[in-house]
Amino acid sequence: MHAAQILVNAVVxxxxxxxxxxxxxxxxxxxxxxxxxHGSFIVLGAYLAYGLYxxxxxxxxxxxxxxxxxFFVLGYLLQRLLLNRVITAPVLVxxxxxxxxxxxxxxxxxxxxxxxxRKLTLTPSLGSVSIFDVVVPVDxxxxxxxxxxxxxxxxxxxxRSRVGxxxxxxxxxxxxxxxxxxxxxxIYAVAFGLGAALAGCAGVLxxxxxxxxxxxxxxxxxxxxVVCVLGGLGSVSGALAGGLLxxxxxxxxxTFFGPxxxxxxxxxxxxxxxxxxxxxxxxxxxxx
Amino acid sequence: xxxxxxxxLVLLAVVASLPLFGGAYALRLGTIAxxxxxxxxxxxxxxxxxxxxxxxxxxxxxxxxxxxxxxxGKGLPLWLGVVISAVAALLITAALGAALLRLRxxxxxxxxxxxxxxxxxxxxxxxxxxxxxxxxxxxxVSGSGVLAEAMFFFYAMWILLLLTALMVMAVAGSKLGFxxxxxxxxxxxxxxxxxxxxxxxxxxxxLSACFVSxxxxxxxxxxxxxxxxxxxDILYSVxxxxxxxxxxxxxxxxxxxxxFLYLGLEEVVWRNYIQIHTGVLGLIIxxxxxxxxHGLISLRPSNLWRRVKHV
Numbered sequence: 001m002h003a004a005q006i007l008v009n010a011v012v013x014x015x016x017x018x019x020x021x022x023x024x025x026x027x028x029x030x031x032x033x034x035x036x037x038h039g040s041f042i043v044l045g046a047y048l049a050y051g052l053y054x055x056x057x058x059x060x061x062x063x064x065x066x067x068x069x070x071f072f073v074l075g076y077l078l079q080r081l082l083l084n085r086v087i088t089a090p091v092l093v094x095x096x097x098x099x100x101x102x103x104x105x106x107x108x109x110x111x112x113x114x115x116x117x118r119k120l121t122l123t124p125s126l127g128s129v130s131i132f133d134v135v136v137p138v139d140x141x142x143x144x145x146x147x148x149x150x151x152x153x154x155x156x157x158x159x160r161s162r163v164g165x166x167x168x169x170x171x172x173x174x175x176x177x178x179x180x181x182x183x184x185x186x187i188y189a190v191a192f193g194l195g196a197a198l199a200g201c202a203g204v205l206x207x208x209x210x211x212x213x214x215x216x217x218x219x220x221x222x223x224x225x226v227v228c229v230l231g232g233l234g235s236v237s238g239a240l241a242g243g244l245l246x247x248x249x250x251x252x253x254x255t256f257f258g259p260x261x262x263x264x265x266x267x268x269x270x271x272x273x274x275x276x277x278x279x280x281x282x283x284x285x286x287x288x
Numbered sequence: 289x290x291x292x293x294x295x296x297l298v299l300l301a302v303v304a305s306l307p308l309f310g311g312a313y314a315l316r317l318g319t320i321a322x323x324x325x326x327x328x329x330x331x332x333x334x335x336x337x338x339x340x341x342x343x344x345x346x347x348x349x350x351x352x353x354x355x356x357x358x359x360x361g362k363g364l365p366l367w368l369g370v371v372i373s374a375v376a377a378l379l380i381t382a383a384l385g386a387a388l389l390r391l392r393x394x395x396x397x398x399x400x401x402x403x404x405x406x407x408x409x410x411x412x413x414x415x416x417x418x419x420x421x422x423x424x425x426x427x428x429v430s431g432s433g434v435l436a437e438a439m440f441f442f443y444a445m446w447i448l449l450l451l452t453a454l455m456v457m458a459v460a461g462s463k464l465g466f467x468x469x470x471x472x473x474x475x476x477x478x479x480x481x482x483x484x485x486x487x488x489x490x491x492x493x494x495l496s497a498c499f500v501s502x503x504x505x506x507x508x509x510x511x512x513x514x515x516x517x518x519x520x521d522i523l524y525s526v527x528x529x530x531x532x533x534x535x536x537x538x539x540x541x542x543x544x545x546x547x548f549l550y551l552g553l554e555e556v557v558w559r560n561y562i563q564i565h566t567g568v569l570g571l572i573i574x575x576x577x578x579x580x581x582h583g584l585i586s587l588r589p590s591n592l593w594r595r596v597k598h599v
Contacts, residue, residue, distance in 0.1 A: 034394050086577055091393045092529065093340040097577050100528055111563060127381045218522070222405060225398055264409040275387050275398045282591030 006132050006255060010090060010247040011142045018243030019147035020220055021227035022154060022236065023198030029233040030171045030191040032088065036098040037078075038199050039221030040105040041071060046202020046212040047113055050120045060120065060204050064146065067200040077194025087188060102217075106175040109214040117211040143205040150201055154194070155236040167191050221262070226270045232279055292541040293457050299544060300453060304446055307439055315438040317514065317555065322445035324531060325547040326503040328451045329540060331528035333459055334539035336490055339472030341388065344400035346524035347407045347498040352504030353519040354411055354418055357426045359508060366444075370505040377501030382494030389489040389520075401525070406518035423515030426508055441510040444550040448506060456540045458494065468492055507545065520561040530573055536583030554597055 020042060027035040045067050052058040052066065062236070086093050121287055126138035128143070158164040169177040169189045210216070231242020248265055253265040306318045327345055334342045352373040359369035373585045382554050411418045419425055432440075459465045470478035481486045507512050527550065534548020555566045 004568065028394070028564050032394070034397060076363075082574070082578070089577075089581065090339075090341075090590075091397060092335065093577055093581065095341060095394075096529055096533065096573060100570040100573030100577070103573070104567045105570075107564055107567030107570065111567070140410055225402065229395075229398065260413045261409075264406055264413065266408070267406045271388075271399055271406070274391055274395055278391065278395055 005133070005134050006214070006251045007248075009137060010137060010251040011244065012140055013246035013251070014247035015144045015147045015151075015240070016202075016205065016243070017223055017227050017246055018208070018231075018240045019150055019198070019202045021224040021231075021243060022151055022239040023195035023202070024167075024224040025036045025193055025198040025228045025233055025239050026154070026167075026198070026220075026236070028228060029235070030167055031079075031083075031188050033087070033094045033098065033192075034091075034244065035192075036095065036221060037102045037105060038195070038224055039217035040102050040109065040214070041075075041196050041199035042206060042220045043109060043212065043214055045071065045110070045200035046120075046207035047203075048208075049204040049207040050118060053122075054174075059122075060208055061107055061142070061146065063149055063204045064150075064201050067204050068197045071200030072193040074193075074253070076189045076193035078196070080185075081193035083192065084188060085183055086197055091248045099168040106214050106217055113214065115215055117214055119211050120207045122208070134272060138210045143208045146205055147202070150198065151240060154198065157194075158236070163187075163190060163217040167194075213280065222267070226266050227269050229273050229278075290569070294461075296541045296544055299541070302445075303449075303548075304443075307442065312435055312438050314492075315442045317551070319438070319442045319445045320429075321447040321548055321551050322442070322553050323503050323507060324392060324527065326449050326532040327524065327528040328543045328547040329449075329452045329533075330341065330496045330498075330500045332496075332532050332540065332543045333456060333468075334489075334492045335529065336532055337459065337465060337468040337472065338492050339490070340493075341393070341529075342400045342493070342496065343397055343522070343525040343529075344381075344403045344497075345500055345528050346383065346520050346522055347400075347510055348460065349504040349518070349524045350404070350407055350411065350520035351377055351380075351510035352501030352533045353495075353514050354424065355501070356505030357508040357514055358417060360426050360455050361424070366506075369509075370502050373505040374498045374502040378494045378498035379432075381497035382490045385490040385493030386486055388409065389486065389493060391584055392545065401522070404520055404522060404525060408516045411520070413518045415477040418516075421516065423518075425512055426512050426514070428512065441506065444506050445503065445510075448499060448502050453540065453544070453599050455495060455499065459492075460540065464488060464491060480538075488504045517527050530569075530576070532579070532583075534583055535561075542583055549584070556577050580591040 023041075024035055024038045026034055029037070048067050048070070051062045052063045053060060058066070077252070081099070083094070083097065086097055122139060125179040126142075127134050128137040129137075129141070152273040158168055166182045166187050166192065168179070169180065169182055170191075171183055174184060177187075206212075206220070226246050227239060229242070229243035230245050231238035231240070246269075249269055250266055254262040303318065303321065306314055310318075329351070331342065331345050331349075334340050351589050352370075355373040355376060356366075356369040358389070359372060360366065364372075371396075384403075386398065388403075391399055391443070412420055414420065437548075459468070467478070467485075470483060471485055471488060475485055475532045504519060508519070528547075531546040531550045534550055535544065536542030553572065557565050561568055
């Protein structure tokens with residue numbers, strides 16, 4: 001039963017990790033940019049949920065619908081106005097650029113919201129369900145299901161819609177996409193906007209479970225790194241596989257070595273994966 | 289010896305004369321200036337010469353700080369602790385580089401970034417040796433008064449900077465530097481013509497670590513107290529990159545000037561806008577990348593003149 005609880009925890013956490021990482025993975029895969037603002041977007045989303053709940057009693061499931069368009073516009077503008085200007089520059093430049101933007105956003109959040117840890121507490125609390133000896137809090141369960149739903153929506157968008165096919169086309173072969181008449185600059189902006197929207201929604205869901213503070217952004221970013229590398233870049237299924245694997249490793253690792261070592265373990269796993277299998281679990285070789 | 293190398297040495301000599309003009313505050317700034325220049329020049333070996341986006345500087349810095357700190361706690365003299373940190377960093381990093389430097393572009397950046405996280409977590413959890421999150425107190429090296437001590441650490445840092453500058457010049461002028469430039473331009477082609485790219489990159493990575501680690505050691509002895517979130521701060525990885533971009537990627541003189549200029553900016557911002565200083569740093573980064581991507585070195589009078597003529 002102990003093992004079953006670890007497994008259930010890992011699945012719940014894994015879906016949340018996938019949700020954290022999927023926007024990051026999309027941006028990395030399509031734009032070839034490591035988006036270091038991702039962690040701060042997640043925290044900003046969490047603050048949005050916190051503010052809406054405490055000020056207007058909007059429950060977080062509705063906040064997702066508010067966060068998505070807001071963050072999409074924010075991301076779209078950021079890409080259009082700033083990042084598109086340096087998108088063809090080497091890795092160092094784009095990476096440092098997003099780091100600079102992250103410093104600005106994070107500092108602004110510390111300035112306006114203070115660095116105190118806050119928690120969105122639902123009243124009345126939703127309690128938890130237990131099947132046999134396995135206990136799962138209901139808010140976590142809802143967050144997990146929502147995370148899965150978001151991931152599914154992105155999958156459908158990429159598969160079925162015209163703009164989604166264009167995003168995939170740019171990812172597969174930028175030059176060919178240009179020749180087919182795809183406006184690459186605007187596809188970049190849409191992809192970055194989608195990444196930001198997913199980060200914002202993930203943040204809303206995280207607000208249900210984890211404490212909120214600008215200082216937590218680097219933690220989310222680190223998880224996104226690991227999940228992307230484990231699962232493989234730019235694919236929805238890859239992010240899910242990576243999230244589940246990471247959660248499982250962390251769960252088992254912290255049972256055996258203690259929770260203090262979970263992060264160390266996940267980053268060592270990241271480096272090992274980078275060296276031995278840089279295309280990730282579900283990535284295809286020679287297809288970046 | 290090229291003109292810009294001579295200019296760099298003259299610049300360092302000017303920095304060395306700083307104690308003649310200032311008090312304790314100037315010495316503190318001077319020590320930090322030397323430290324930043326060491327970080328930036330070292331990063332330049334792997335980031336500027338070889339073109340690998342390394343974010344591991346903070347890992348080397350923290351490694352050196354903790355190695356020296358622990359050794360000083362065991363009663364070793366400072367110089368021995370610093371030398372051991374530098375040599376250990378050189379060897380470990382060169383070995384690690386052989387594995388990590390197979391990765392390119394984003395993957396290398398992420399791996400080097402994770403190196404910082406791994407080391408920080410390890411130090412955080414090895415409470416017996418390092419004091420964990422409570423930090424490490426480091427015994428005073430000399431009891432000879434505040435100003436004398438400030439002077440001592442300034443010159444210790446300055447000598448390290450001089451060594452770093454000489455190392456960077458030696459690399460730039462040697463076969464190693466030529467090989468690294470080839471790797472930056474086209475790695476596949478350079479390995480095709482028989483360059484042992486893995487060896488070259490590993491040496492470069494090791495060299496970029498060794499003086500940073502030594503500087504970390506001197507820093508630890510200087511401030512007497514270190515903790516993981518301070519010395520493994522990811523900003524130590526990013527600041528050298530900003531300095532190098534500011535001054536001009538790949539040129540030692542430009543990078544050193546960038547480091548000094550950056551420190552000046554940081555000091556002004558820190559003094560006046562303490563609450564938003566990281567935000568201002570972010571703004572500087574963004575503006576720099578948008579409007580001056582090749583650094584100050586690209587602002588040579590001749591270039592400006594040419595631009596004017598074209599207009």
